Amino acid sequence: MSKKNQTHVVDNLWCIEENRFNQDTNKHFEGLFTQGNGYMHVRGSFEEGLRGAAQDEEYMRMPANVTLEQPRHTKSKWGTFIPGIVGKHPLLKEEIINLPYFLGIDLIIADEELNMEASTIREYKRWLDLRDGCLYRSLIWETEQGIDLKLCYKRFVSMEEKHLCLQQVQIEVLSGEGILDIRCGINPEVRTNGFNHFKEVLTEDNNSEYICTKTITDGGNSVLMLSGISASENICWSRLTQNQRIFFSGSRLLKAGDCLEIQKVTSVVTDRDLEEGTLIERGEKYLKYFFKEGWEKIYERHSRAWDSKWLYSDIEITGDDEAQLAIRTYIYHLIRANSENDSRVAICAKGYAGEAYFGHYFWDTEINMLPFFIHTNPQAARNLLMYRYNTLEGARKNALENGYEGAKYAWEASVTGEEQCPCWQYADHEIHITADIIYAMYHYVNSTEDIAFVRNFGVDMMVETARYWVQRVDRNKDGYYELLGVMGPDEYLPITRNNAFTNRMVKFSLEKTADLLQKIKQEDAKGYLEIENRLGLKELEIEKIKEVAEKLILPYDENTDIVPQSEDFESYADVDFNAIWKDRTKPFGNFISQEKNYRSKALKQADVLELMLLYPDDFTREQLTNAYDYYEPITTHDSSLSASVHGIVAAWMGRMPEAEKFLKKVMDIDMSEEKKGAAEGIHIANCGGLWQMIVYGFAGLKSAMWCDEIQLAPHLPDKWTKLEFTLAWHGKRYRITVTKEKHEITELY
Missing domain, CATH: 2.70.98.40 (Glycoside hydrolase, family 65, N-terminal domain)
Known part of the structure; x- marks a missing residue:
């Protein structure tokens, strides 16, 4: 007979363990142990x-708010x-x-x-x-x-x-x-x-x-x-x-x-x-x-x-074994979930570890996960953007179904790129994803210097989405453009006026489109003619893009004390959270009707703070602090996307006890056996969120979107004595080492 069972060394910094079988947590470990x-x-x-x-078992699962849904299967799936x-x-x-x-x-x-x-x-x-x-x-x-x-x-x-x-x-x-x-x-x-x-x-x-x-x-x-x-x-x-x-x-x-x-x-x-x-x-x-x-x-x-x-993906943390295992777990799932050589697909919201979101793709891909791939596996990042290019025809169909020209990217997408979301609030009004994709593309290009991607593929996406925006805006009596009936990242307010996040994203997208077309026209007349012929582009269209970009309202400026989530945000009702939210271990949405929630100042997730995270140079330190102090108390964090954003901002402000509180929350979303968060699949956007929290928050990396050189402003948690990771930046690899006393940037090749 064969030899006895071989033993395997379990390294507590590299292995997730289940030391007893429990029917109540089995489904959680099924998701967490996805291969x-x-x-x-x-x-x-x-x-x-x-x-x-x-x-x-056959039944009809009704698409609804997944955050509040009670799963059908309890023991195993x-x-x-x-x-x-x-x-x-x-x-x-x-x-x-x-x-x-x-x-x-x-x-x-x-x-x-x-x-x-x-x-x-x-x-x-x-x-x-x-x-x-x-x-x-x-x-x-x-x-x-x-x-x-x-x-x-x-x-x-x-x-x-x-x-x-x-x-x-x-x-x-x-x-x-x-x-x-x-x-x-x-x-x-x-x-x-x-x-x-x-x-x-x-x-x-x-x-x-x-x-x-x-x-x-x-x-x-x-x-x-x-x-x-x-x-x-x-x-x-x-x-x-x-x-x-x-x-x-x-x-x-x-x-x-x-x-x-x-x-x-x-x-x-x-x-x-x-x-x-x-x-x-x-x-x-x-x-x-x-x-x-x-x-x-x-x-x-x-x-x-x-x-x-x-x-090139590992992050090493000295002094905090819990955080070390959590980030490695989340990186593992990011790597596993990515099909880096197939640009016909992206990464679904559950990281292909469950059925909860029907295998659909969201804005999570570009905003939450793409930065990880940009700085660890740029080819994989490029491939995720190619998925959006390859589904441009589906985005055109979405725009046409809504009565517009151009391209409108789906809130929930699949292989065709056509809208899959059955809930009208999101499908019709959470339109910022169309601009988020252009922002993400420029984040990739500025990080990698892959200008060819924009010239060969991105320009089509930019022109077609610009055509949609030019028709989606409304002109007011003062001659300025507005975006009405918009749901921002905060999904608990569905139809707002001039959402600050959405408007800023759209302005960025339109400005970049106009600038790119002008640059190509000046530097490559033949190439510009080819674009004109391929897309049927007219000079009047370009002028309209410039006009809308210039005159699209932003509901804030440098003198605004508290940046409004939307122009009409203050008109919504205040909420007595203590009276309504009886059990803070469960989502706030379980304790309030959708009707009441939709007219109240109760945020599902970061909205203005997400805006400030993506456009840090637009806001003063005072505006950042005021926004955090105003919005965090009325944010329920019912979404797994929220805690990491708040943790990054808290670290930027040097409020380390608060940052560490959010670090724990981010780790617990899928790691906590008590919360059983991975039962329906991995919160894959939160995996990217933890990576960003460590790299952008605690290491203080300034986004490659806004600077050419690597810049760090570290704020390490109390227990952390050293943080190390590798960063891809402008075609080179760098080793980053951060301690309480100093930080070092070493070029590898």
Whole structure:
């Protein structure tokens, strides 16, 4: 028999641990332990599942306020996601599809199945190693027949061979004797938000040594899953089907002292992959590669690929182990969730770790996550912006549906770029995203000096969005332009007048568009003519863009004591938070009707402070302080986007106790076992928010948007003695070291 279970060293600064099984927190750890490689992602569910946690229940999930929604599944929710594999939804245009569950490994002794809820388990431990994305589980199973088995599980989704997932189970018999039955298979009995997106599921017998499931989705895609299996001892495997499930089945007599290792490998391919060959040819190619190369070689390449990611992404914190583990966890999920070579997709709001936001993309991508990629993996940042370019046609359709020319980017987008949001408040009025994308593009260009991106792709986005803005504004009796009926970042006020954040973003976008066109016209007459012909651009349009940019109202100036969230903000009702908000552990929105909330001064998240974060040179220190003191007490932080912004501003002001309070809040959003925040997926924008809080807030980095040289003004938390990270800046890499006494900037290459 094989050797005994191998031990794995758990590094508390690199590993997230679950030291006891608890049904109430299981779903949280499923989300937190999500594995992936950009191409595919799987939630950290148990190989054998949980008894009574049906995954094929069908129901209609009504799109609503996700912050306040009560999830349907309580114990467990499988998740297998491939960005870009989306299906039709009766209330939406597109939602990501939760694909068949290929991780299944069932162990049975004398008709007793291993089940974490029902079985007698001791010495349980499960952990995700962030260094290489490997998920481990170890336990001792005391069977009803008196057989004690030590089980050690390991699995990873290969970062190098992105179509492969490898699983391993090591079984050591501590006492007793009996026959172990093993089932390893693929289970298509899965629904997405209660909806069946599988038009057809075929369990194909291709006369090979593998099991095979081909799924035809209602989105028109074909997804092929192939699994192979091997064992350290000779086992006679048979291939069986049960309903739509297909699995290997084998048995082995085990005695005390015996050890058995089982390896399962699965390849996943789809018809949207940018590769040649049939599905079956490609699927079998990857499995043959595994059986030729073996576990160790594939793991080594996988591990090296993760090492290369961490080389430029890691943040090292000395003196605060909790913050160290949190930022590494959040960076891990940012890396994992990003498909850096596929510009047809972006990063969904749950980081492909859950179904909550239907797999849709928001402004989070550009404002919360893009800075991380700009300064750690500029190519990935460029790719995320290319997604917006590639979905420009969908943005044109959105504008047309609203009665405008040009392009209006969707509040909730998917692969087509068309509006997916079913809630009229956001779809119709939260329009700042169209300008946010242009801001983000310039942030990328100013950080990387990739001017070619603007000339080759960005100009189309800028002209088309400018056309939308020119029609979306209204001219008042004084000849100035306004934006009426606008929802800013604060989603608790839906239809306001001249939202300061939105108006500033639009003014920036229009000014940059006019400047760029003029610059190209002066420097590259041939190129400008090509733009004119391609976009049907007229000189009168450019003049109109300049006029609107110049005369668009900003409801503040340098003499404004408190920058108004919107021109009409003070007309809204004041709120007695103590009387309404009875339980501060729950969102404020649970205690007030939407109707009352929409006419009250109760903010969901940072709005004016977000504006000041993105345009720091526009405001005086006094304005920043006044805004923080005025708006923070009336901000509920019901959104996960809010705490990091407030933490950054508090650090800028040197109010470190408040900054550290927000640091704790940001970390707890997904890390807290008590709050169970990762149950429905990772708050991936908050992951980017923590990175920004550390880099922009505590290290005090001034945004590359507004300066050419690296400038730091550090304010470290009390416990932190050193902060180190690597920064990509203008095509070079720099090592940043910050202590209480000084900071150093070292050029690496």
